[in-house]
Amino acid sequence: MLDVTKQLPPDSILLATPREFNFQECLRYLQRSPNECLYRVMNGSIQKLVRVDGENVLLCVTDNGDSNLRIDFLNGLPSKSIRAGAEKYVSDWFDLSTDLAPFYSMAENDPLLYPLVQKHFGLRIMGVNDLFEALCWAIMGQQINLAFAYTLKRRFVETYSEKEIFDGEDYWLFPTPERVAGLPPEALMKLQFTGKKAEYTIGVAKLVANGELSKEGLLQKGDYRFAEKELLNIRGIGPWTAHYVLLRCLKDPSAFPIGDVGLHNAIKQQLNLSRKPSIAEIRQLSLKWANWEAYATFYLWSALL
DNA sequence: TTCCAGGGTAACG
DNA sequence: CGTTACCATGGA
Helix, strand or coil: CCCCCCCCCCCCEEEECCCCCCHHHHHHHHCCCCCCCCCEEECCEEEEEEEECCEEEEEEEEEEECCEEEEEECCCCCCHHHHHHHHHHHHHHCCCCCCCHHHHHHHHCCCCCHHHHHHCCCCCCCCCCCHHHHHHHHHHCCCCCHHHHHHHHHHHHHHHCCEEEECCEEEECCCCHHHHHCCCHHHHHCCCCCHHHHHHHHHHHHHHHCCCCCHHHHHCCCCHHHHHHHHHCCCCCCHHHHHHHHHHCCCCCCCCCCCCHHHHHHHHHHCCCCCCCCHHHHHHHHHHHCCCHHHHHHHHHHCCC
């Protein structure tokens, strides 16, 4: 049903959302850190600067009602291909193409997931569309608390990337792999990366910059286990990081970072355990999640907010 | 002060 | 193959 009382700006895009979608739940997850530097949530909408067709495009995404998201372009008139790119970007970002109905059916018979899917109905896995960003974010987050990881990311972004200013606010892009590939480890250690993380980050930047590592390359065989093996061959990428990237970037439904401390804490909290569950116990719990491990993990993470 | 945090590598047996 | 020391800093 079209609401004629709402005047749609001429360059906006309406994006249909599935029934199992709730914008507020997604925003809630996106707002988990006040130190986030790659987007801004304001008045129920979210603004983010993205690179589309070689241009910096400032997007604003809002719930338009009637099962639609609205994308507005805040910094200039978009060409046809930029509009198409933006639509694809937002669709991936909010994972709009996944049908969650089977996941919810499965969760109905899972005492661990059921309260979560009820409470957070419509939450989607929030994508980190850019492979380099997803890899860097995962490496930065290894073995440190999340608050410090956000601090590292902010320093990294504000030191080695570029921004656009709109309405007095800064909107940052993520650093390019080309820029990072040329840095010595000491440059990142100055930002309080450990020596290892500095090496891992620069190593990954070199692989992406020279074309050896890409989303398309990883997914070329249409086999997520192939992508996983490729990722695991890279220095600094172990099982946790590989599965984190499969989950947030490559959209592998069975991605499962089983060693994740946040996952352990969420299960402990949800089941009211006196200690964290063992890996074997988690494996047991996850048997019925087959092919939905990624969403199960994401809903458990969201319980920690 | 101690312990843990969205782990991974290298060097052992 | 499995185990262990080490990384290095912030927050509770």
